Amino acid sequence: MSATSAIHIAALTKSFGEVDVLRGVDLDIGGGTIVALLGSNGAGKTTLVRILSTLLTADSGVACVLGFGGERARDEHVCV
Ligand SMILES: Nc1ncnc2c1ncn2[C@@H]1O[C@H](COP(=O)(O)OP(=O)(O)OP(=O)(O)O)[C@@H](O)[C@H]1O
Numbered sequence: 863m864s865a866t867s868a869i870h871i872a873a874l875t876k877s878f879g880e881v882d883v884l885r886g887v888d889l890d891i892g893g894g895t896i897v898a899l900l901g902s903n904g905a906g907k908t909t910l911v912r913i914l915s916t917l918l919t920a921d922s923g924v925a926c927v928l929g930f931g932g933e934r935a936r937d938e939h940v941c942v
């Protein structure tokens with residue numbers, strides 16, 4: 863992760879039952895940048911944003927915003 867990353871996502875996974883929606887997403891977005899998240903219907907865009915905004919919990923991986931990424935991230939220092 864870059865020291866200036868506003869959003870840091872690594873190896874993120876999320877499934878709903880049998881449907882593997884996010885299968886190891888890696889993404890770093892620097893502070894002060896504007897990014898469009900594009901993908902076909904059902905690609906997992908809303909799921910990704912819900913995880914970033916803590917409305918959903920990922921199955922595994924890391925999703926950090928401004929250095930914060932929930933309890934596990936705090937314990938394991940993965941957002942530093
Ligand atoms: N709460 C849920 N329970 C079960 N399946 C879900 C749930 N939320 C999303 N899904 C499924 O996860 C997949 C990804 O959905 P998501 O809404 O993240 O996609 P999207 O990229 O935002 O799609 P769209 O462009 O239509 O907004 C879809 O197959 C969807 O049916």
Ligand SMILES: [Mg+2]
Pocket residue numbers: 907908909
């Ligand atoms: Mg959506």
